[in-house]
Amino acid sequence: MSETTTQATQATQATQHVNQTVTDELRKWIVEQAEAGCRPDDVLEAMKKAGWDEEIALDAMEDTLRARLDELGPRKGRGSAAAAAAEVAEQLPPAVPVPNPDYVESMGPLVDVDGHPVRVLMSMAASPRVMIFGGLLSDEECDQLVAQSQPRLARSETVDNATGGSEVNAARTSDGMFFERGETALIDKIEKRIAKLVNWPLQNGEGIQILRYRPGAEYKPHHDYFDPVHPGTARILERGGQRVGTVVMYLNTPEGGGATTFPEVGLVVAPVKGNAVFFSYDKAHPSTKTLHGGAPVTAGEKWVATKWMREGEFR
């Protein structure tokens, strides 16, 4: 371990907070490390060793060093803090094109998607990019999706990071199934509607997944993109590259609980039959702030249909 890393470890331990609150003391220490020429990777490692969550540590470094750069101004900002901040920024994967609905406020709240009216209930431009749609699916379409999927439900699996296969996971206590793309006339119609709404090729969509949550079931916060550091990811990316967008459609209105939450930004989306939440992520990185989860269902059942979109053709 280099000398700067040792210093970093000691200093981070001194400023550690079990509740992961980024204090002024920690920000001061991050700036000191950068200005002493400590590499951002070493600072991050030291913070992780001291018990900081990686995502919180990365965010704290980025925010602190960007703020320091602004404080120093354009000319003075060419010192070591600037270099360190640039290095943090450069470690981010490049941004890629993402699905994006054609919507501006001046259009009014109703968007016509091939004759099907969809209501824009909320639009957040970035960090995270999120839109909430009312009436993306009709009540009959929701009921049909539930009926068609029910006989094929099995305990949900999530991606096994080591192999790229799938495994049953305690973080996801729902039952689910996948439709093939275009498997039924209804699926085809809904997929075409989504492709048009979010301006993304039909061929880039994975097959729609249906999930049923019973009381107590939840989907703990996660990112929908595949983490590039996991060994199984390369295999998954062979089929169309990264995921770049998600549409979660609510097929019923649960009696209690079941909201879709974005805990980093305090956003809670109420599950309402026929409505949907859309979000996109232009890099496979927590800086997109797309960490999201399905809160526990407290009464009744919750049914959703999820459409994930890839960078390229999914086959």
Ligand code: PD2
């Ligand atoms: O059911 C949900 O609310 C939910 C939450 C988080 C679904 C997904 N993620 C998903 O299907 O990716």
Ligand code: ZN
């Ligand atoms: Zn998700």
